[in-house]
Every structure is written in structure tokens, then in C-alpha cells.
Amino acid sequence: xxxxxxxxxxxIAIAGALGMLLNTKNTVAGALSLVATMxxxxxIYVLLDAYLIGVLQIMVYAGAILVLFLFVVMLLNLRxxxxxxVGKLKPVVATLAAIALGAGxxxxxxxxxxxxxxxxxxxGGYRAVGAELFTDYLLAFEVTSLLLLSAMIGAVILAKRxxx
Amino acid sequence: xxPITHAVALSGILFLLGVLGALTRRNLIAILMSIELMxxxxxLALVAFSRQWGNHxxxxxxxxxxxxxxxxxxxxxxxxxxxxRNRESVNVDDASLLKW
Numbered sequence: 001x002x003x004x005x006x007x008x009x010x011x012i013a014i015a016g017a018l019g020m021l022l023n024t025k026n027t028v029a030g031a032l033s034l035v036a037t038m039x040x041x042x043x044i045y046v047l048l049d050a051y052l053i054g055v056l057q058i059m060v061y062a063g064a065i066l067v068l069f070l071f072v073v074m075l076l077n078l079r080x081x082x083x084x085x086v087g088k089l090k091p092v093v094a095t096l097a098a099i100a101l102g103a104g105x106x107x108x109x110x111x112x113x114x115x116x117x118x119x120x121x122x123x124g125g126y127r128a129v130g131a132e133l134f135t136d137y138l139l140a141f142e143v144t145s146l147l148l149l150s151a152m153i154g155a156v157i158l159a160k161r162x163x164x
Numbered sequence: 165x166x167p168i169t170h171a172v173a174l175s176g177i178l179f180l181l182g183v184l185g186a187l188t189r190r191n192l193i194a195i196l197m198s199i200e201l202m203x204x205x206x207x208l209a210l211v212a213f214s215r216q217w218g219n220h221x222x223x224x225x226x227x228x229x230x231x232x233x234x235x236x237x238x239x240x241x242x243x244x245x246x247x248x249r250n251r252e253s254v255n256v257d258d259a260s261l262l263k264w
Contacts, residue, residue, distance in 0.1 A: 002165060002166060003165075003166060006166045006170065006171075010170075010174045013174065013178060014174070014177055014178070014181070017178055017181040017182070017201055018181065020185065020194070020197055020198075020201065021181050021184060021185045021189075021198070024189070024191075024194075027191065027193055027194065030194060030197065031193075031197065034197055034200070034201065037178075037201065037204070038204065041204055041207075041208060044171070044174075044208065045208075045211050047166060048166060048171065048211050048212055048214075048215045049215050050211045050214065050215065050223050050226075052223070053207075053211060053223050053226050053227070056227070056230060057207075057230070060230050060233075060234060061200070061204070061230070061233075064234065065200065065233065065234060065237050068237055068238070068241060069193060069196070069197060069237070069241070072193065072241045072244060072245065073193060075245075076244075076245075076248050076254065078191075078193070078254065090187070090188060091188050093187070094183070094184055094187035094188045095184065097183065097187065098180045098183050098184050098187075101179075101180060101183060102176065102180050105172075105173075105176035105179075105180075106176070108172075109169050109172065109173060109176075110169075113167075113168050113169065113216060115165070116165060116168065116215055116216045116218070117216065117217060117218035118218070119215075119218045123218065123220075124214075124215075124220070124223060128220060129220055129223055129224065129227075132220045132221075132224060133224055133227065137224050140224075140228060144228060144231045147231065147232070147235055148231065148234070148235055150235075151234075151235030151236075151238050151239050152238065154238075154239050154242065155238040155239055155241070155242040156242075157242075158239065158242030158243055158245065158246050159241075159242045159245045159246065161249070
């Protein structure tokens, strides 16, 4: 059952990524097929017992980041654009690079991992992840607030019409 | 139970599609979306290994990656907006001033 659901969502994720990659005519449709990829990845996280991350994936990626993309695409009125690949060499080089990378990935796969470890009942829930986040990873958590603040200031300054 | 090799294989496929998109597309917004796809592929591998070893650290790394991705998108789309104001285009070939 779990494995069947995993294959279902994996198929949707790959189909959405391919839709984003191959759709060079309509940026809005590309962004929407990426939403399908993000949501099915959230479902796969839940299947992998990462409940909190699954919820955050749907809220942050499908809810916030992709909406921001759609917002900019519609603000700039880019509904129909045709910026596909230019030149004949570039796709060939990119495909060769991807094949080399893929061969590297595949050579790592046959390693012996064994069955997954047994985990306690609350694994991946907000209680267990939050307890670890606010003790062992407290410094990293605090630093992300600085990162988000500087990104916010940078985005406002970059999007300003005129820099004084 | 999902075998970890299947999850890592899916992560590898998504990462490859992201690399292909980032290298071949000319639309700046499409390149940013491909980078998001690559970050998501890495997140999937981290979550899968976190489940495999029964350790939460991978999931906390994913939280940090999500924060960085949100910051990256905010700044990246700000750059797209100011590029569009200056060049009337989001084609990366129109912004080649620093290219040799």
C-alpha cells in the first residue's frame, strides 16, 4: 500500500517536473505543473514519516514560493513567451552533463543499506522535531531569522523603482 | 515500507531534470524554478536518509534548506523585476554585460 502510493506520487512528481521543463510556451502552466511536483513531494515526505516537513513543504513551497512565482509572471505579463533553448550545442552539452551526473548517481545506488531502522511512535511529528530544533539546533534556528531579515531588506531594495 | 534506493533514485531523477532545466532554459523565471526543483530533490534525499537511520537531523537540515529557498526566491524575483525594468525582458541572453 505504502509502496503503491509512493510510486503514484513519484510518477506525478516526475510528470510535473517534465511539464515545467518542456513547457517553453506558457510560464504560468509551467509554474502550475511545478505545484503538482511540490504537493506530491509533500505526500512522499508523509509516507517517509516526516509529517512536519510534509506540511511545511505544502505550506511554504506550494503555498508561498510558487504563488510568488505566479505573481511575478503575471505582474510582468509573461503569459506567452518562447525562451526555449537557443542554439544547437547548448541542449547537447546540457544533456551530456546530465547523463554524466546521472551515471554518478546510479553508481551510488547499489550500496547496501538494509531495512530502515525502527522508530518511535512520534518520529517526525512537530513535538519530536521541535524539541530537537530548539535544543541542539537553536543557533542555526536563530541565524535563519537574520537570513530572512536580510533577504527581506534585499528584496525590497531590489524591487524599488529607483534607488536613491 | 519504501526502500531507500527508490527514494534516492526519485531524488536523482528530479535533480537531473532540474539541472537540464537550469542549463537549457533561457527564461530567468524558468531557471529559478529549475533551481527550486533541484533544492527539492536534495530535500527528498535528506528526508529519506533521515527515515533510514531513525535520526531527526536530516529533517532539520530540510527546514534550513526551505528557509534558504524562500530567501533565495524573494531576492531572485527582486532581481527579475529590476532586470525587467532595465531591459524589458527576462531572457538571460539580454543580460550578458559581465559575460566574456
